[in-house]
Amino acid sequence: MKILRDWRRLTPDDRGAAIAFGDFDGVHQGHVQLIAAAAAAARAFRTPLGVVSCASPRQDADVQPCLTTPDQTIRRLQALGVDLLYLLDMDAQAADLGNDDFIREVLVDGLGVRHVATEGGMGLGPGGVLGALRRCGAAFGFTVSESDAGAHQDVSTCSARVREALRRGRPDEAAAMLGRPFAIEGVVQHGRKLGRRLGFPTANVPLGDYVTPRFGVYATRTRFEDGRQLPGVAHIGVNPTTGEVAPVLEVWLFDFADDIYGQTIETDLVAFQRPQETFASVDAMVEQVHLDAAEARRRLGLTPCPPLAAPPAQSRIDRPA
Incomplete structure (x- = not known):
């Protein structure tokens, strides 16, 4: 072309x-x-x-x-x-x-x-x-x-209907109109690395000029420029407690630990699982993240992964990844 x-x-x-x-x-x-x-x-x-x-x-x-x-x-x-x-x-x-x-x-x-x-x-x-x-x-x-x-x-x-479906947390409806899942593409940036310290490293991609989907947790599939495609679970939202107010896609790629900072990835939003929540402790957050991961695996047709032990309790946090 x-x-x-x-x-x-x-x-x-x-x-x-x-x-x-x-x-x-x-x-x-x-x-x-x-x-x-x-x-x-x-x-x-x-x-x-x-x-x-x-x-x-x-x-x-x-x-x-x-x-x-x-x-x-x-x-x-x-x-x-x-x-x-x-x-x-x-x-x-x-x-x-x-x-x-x-x-x-x-x-x-x-x-x-x-x-x-x-x-x-x-x-x-x-x-x-x-x-x-x-x-x-x-x-x-x-x-x-x-x-x-x-x-x-x-x-x-x-x-307009695609944008509205995404804002309502209905990526399935958006996909029916698009003919494929809605996908967010961008360069992986450094974050606070909290997820990495807690055992679920996330690839962070700013939303930029994209329509903002409903804040919450999604089952996802992510593509790399070399053709690889990996399943995962993602959180889209903000973190007012730490002053981070720009919406970000944070995706945990299952069974994957490579350093991909600076690489371009494209992440399909396959299914909406739950809205964004505020957690009273890291223990509570980590427990929910692993429940989210198990649900994402189920929705993506993957074999369940055994749960990991939660880390020691820490301070209050607003986002699950």
Whole structure:
């Protein structure tokens, strides 16, 4: 898959695609259906399959927390067979273009599109994009299809429903709409190493720009860049007692003790187990962590692991890992 960040001065090989047009954060089932419509046109016209997404929003709206990082989005689009990915950085002049001018300057003169697949509710200025695309398509010689999202409703609604499911602690519902588990990717950072001292070392990854799932404990699967995949149990939350208020994913990888600081990992939230709790002692916390681990193993279909002895009692703490 080739990635292009401008629509001007493209070579002939980078023009003439059948494209899906929209915001592909999450690459959920609604997006998959939209890309499938563009793929059908690409086969019919014998042209490349393209995806067009504008890096800058073209409407005044609150920026939503992301469902996928740019790297995750690129990998998922590549897996869907996309040939050309146009990640267009919109300058101020281009961002101020009206519907017809944007379509003519960017999609026609720049990309030379043969077909545009879109969803009818998408923006691109007042009045929506679908009518403008049909009008310009008739004038400039490209065809247009509108995605019927069916059970997933429209594309933007599907994205909002995924975020809401995660905020309610329903990763199963989010996975049904995404077509895969919601996954948090990031670089493993140093923490307080409390879990390591207590016998359950955790890999800590800040949530950053991701949507914040419900605070609590999850059964997980974590992938490494070398292809390894490990089961585990994770806590997502904050620790007000120690002044740590930025949400963090802390994942205990079962039967694993390698030093992975600085490495990038991607962790699937498979199942929500319980909300975040405050514990009166480390003894109580450690006991619950091992109960959480046993439950995660059960949910992941793993052989149960015998419980470990709890350490001596220490001070009050707010998080389980």
